[in-house]
Amino acid sequence: xxxxxxxxxxxxxxxxxxxxxxxxxxxxxxxxxxxxxxxxxxxxxxxxxxxxxxxxxxxxxxxxxxxxxxxxxxxxxxxxxxxxxxxxxxxxxxxxxxxxxxxxxxxxxxxxxxxxxxxxxxxxxxxxxxxxxxxxxxxxxxxxxxxxxxxxxxxxxxxxxxxxxxxxxxxxxxxxxxxxxxxxxxxxxxxxxxxxxxxxxxxxxxxxxxxxxxxxxxxxxxxxxxxxxxxxxxxxxxxxxxxxxxxxxxxxxxxxxxxxxxxxxxxxxxxxxxxxxxxxxxxxxxxxxxxxxxxxxxxxxxxxxxxxxxxxxxxxxxxxxxxxxxxxxxxxxx
Numbered sequence: 001x002x003x004x005x006x007x008x009x010x011x012x013x014x015x016x017x018x019x020x021x022x023x024x025x026x027x028x029x030x031x032x033x034x035x036x037x038x039x040x041x042x043x044x045x046x047x048x049x050x051x052x053x054x055x056x057x058x059x060x061x062x063x064x065x066x067x068x069x070x071x072x073x074x075x076x077x078x079x080x081x082x083x084x085x086x087x088x089x090x091x092x093x094x095x096x097x098x099x100x101x102x103x104x105x106x107x108x109x110x111x112x113x114x115x116x117x118x119x120x121x122x123x124x125x126x127x128x129x130x131x132x133x134x135x136x137x138x139x140x141x142x143x144x145x146x147x148x149x150x151x152x153x154x155x156x157x158x159x160x161x162x163x164x165x166x167x168x169x170x171x172x173x174x175x176x177x178x179x180x181x182x183x184x185x186x187x188x189x190x191x192x193x194x195x196x197x198x199x200x201x202x203x204x205x206x207x208x209x210x211x212x213x214x215x216x217x218x219x220x221x222x223x224x225x226x227x228x229x230x231x232x233x234x235x236x237x238x239x240x241x242x243x244x245x246x247x248x249x250x251x252x253x254x255x256x257x258x259x260x261x262x263x264x265x266x267x268x269x270x271x272x273x274x275x276x277x278x279x280x281x282x283x284x285x286x287x288x289x290x291x292x293x294x295x296x297x298x299x300x301x302x303x304x305x306x307x308x309x310x311x312x313x314x315x316x317x318x319x320x321x322x323x324x325x326x327x328x329x330x331x332x333x334x
Contacts, residue, residue, distance in 0.1 A: 034107040039078030039327050042307045045254030046212055047157070047189045049109050053302055054326035055081040055256060055310035058097050059090040067314050071100045074313075077323045080107065083215075083256075083310055085161060086114035086142045087149055094149035101150060111213075112150065113159035113193055114142035116168060123164045123197045132173035140177050143186060157213060159191040166197075166204035169211065178210040189213060195226030195259070202244060206251045214248060215256040215310065220278040220300045224259045229270055231263065237281055238304050245305035257306035261297040289332050295321050299329035 031049040035041055041050040056074045061067030062084065071082075082101070084093050094112060101110055116135035125131070143158055158181065160169065168174060169192060178190045191213030194201040198216040205211035217224035222235030248255060264278070265271025275293040282296065291299060298309055302325075309326065313319045 031109075033109060034075060034078060034080035034104070036078030039080075039323070040330065041080075043254075044081075044213060044256075044307055045249065046252030047254055049081075049156070049254075051081045051109060051254075051308050052079045052326070053308045053329070054079055054298075054322050055083050055308050057258075057310045057312040058082055058084040059093050060312045061314045062093040062096040063090050064092060065096050068096055068100070070313060070316065070319050071097075073316065074319060074323075075100075075104060075108070078327075079323075081109045081111070081308065083111045083113075084150075085112055086146055088118075088142060088145075089115065089161070094146055098149065098151040101152065105152075109156045110150070110152075111157040111159065111191075112146045112155055113161035113191075113215075114139055114146065115161045116163065116174070120162070121165050121168060123166070123200070125165055125167075127165060127167040127171055129173070132168065132171035135168060135171075136173040136177035139174070140181065143181060147186060154185060155187055157189040157191060158187040159193050159213065159215065161193050163192050163194050163201060164197045166200050169201065169204045169208050175208060175210045191215065191254075193258070195224075196232075198223050198232075199241070199244060202248055202253075205253055206248050211253060213254040213256060215258050217259040218257050218301060218306065219260055219263055220281045220297055220304070221263075224263060226259060226262075229263075229272070238301060239281075242305050249307070255305070255307045257301045257309040260301045260306075260309050260311075261294040264293050264297060286332055291325065291332075292321060295325035298322060298325040299332055302326065302329040303333040 029048050035050060039052045042053055044051045056079050084097050087094055116139050147153060163169060181187045189212040190210055192201060192205050192211050193215035195217050202214050202216055205214045217226055220238050221231055222237050223232035225232045245255060263272055264275050267273045278297055279287060301309060311322050313322060
């Protein structure tokens with residue numbers, strides 16, 4: 001598997017280095033794929049992959065094949081990072097992505113994820129050895145199923161999905177399962193996604209050397225809780241979370257922001273129906289920028305600690321708006 005396909009250069013504001021080396025030696029290790037002038041890119045932690053700052057969230061978008069028509073346009077715009085999920089949660093999405101992935105395998109970064117149990121293991125559960133062993137076995141079986149559905153024997157990254165429990169991430173059984181998957185050549189990198197308790201989960205991911213990427217629910221106003229569809233109670237705004245985000249980046253953990261604008265969405269789209277909910281966080285200058293509330297949220301988090309953002313895009317309007325926000329975010333901040 002060639003992990004150093006050539007492409008246009010990109011800049012990494014926070015680059016992680018495992019060992020000192022010359023600039024040329026370090027640059028040779030950077031992974032470039034499908035980089036175009038219509039998009040901006042950021043190094044995703046220790047993976048050394050220059051990811052498009054907009055990640056195409058394939059899970060819900062491809063369930064039932066609805067969003068497959070958007071994939072070619074996303075690729076054309078320079079999106080090189082496509083994230084999907086296990087069939088146990090996103091019915092049919094991996095199978096739907098498989099033909100596109102096969103056609104562009106050397107030009108994109110493919111990631112998927114799976115839960116650790118059929119039922120959510122919440123943050124209050126004490127993790128016994130039996131629970132951890134069962135979770136590791138369940139996740140490994142879903143990884144194998146994902147590879148089969150994606151019609152490949154290797155995926156760039158595979159995550160622990162929707163994890164709320166810190167003990168589980170740090171358990172020997174889970175870390176061993178990840179290490180074995182890497183050693184077997186099934187996955188290049190691993191990570192964790194969380195919809196709840198994100199601050200503590202991110203801190204655990206930093207401690208767990210097996211977590212290369214963290215996908216976290218976060219907004220300009222702070223942590224987002226997908227369970228309640230609310231901002232986490234007493235969350236500080238994003239700017240006050242920067243020390244933790246920077247700690248993760250310094251440790252080599254790539255940061256993917258998710259649900260960055262879901263809170264703004266109409267109630268029938270599982271939002272709160274208040275498109276201006278984050279306005280108090282923004283400066284007058286940024287509020288005057290020619291962006292929709294959803295674009296503004298995306299651009300803001302990209303310039304305040306997140307490496308990239310993932311969006312569940314199901315129509316061309318949404319896709320084009322996010323392409324603009326991700327490619328132009330840096331122009332609105334010094």
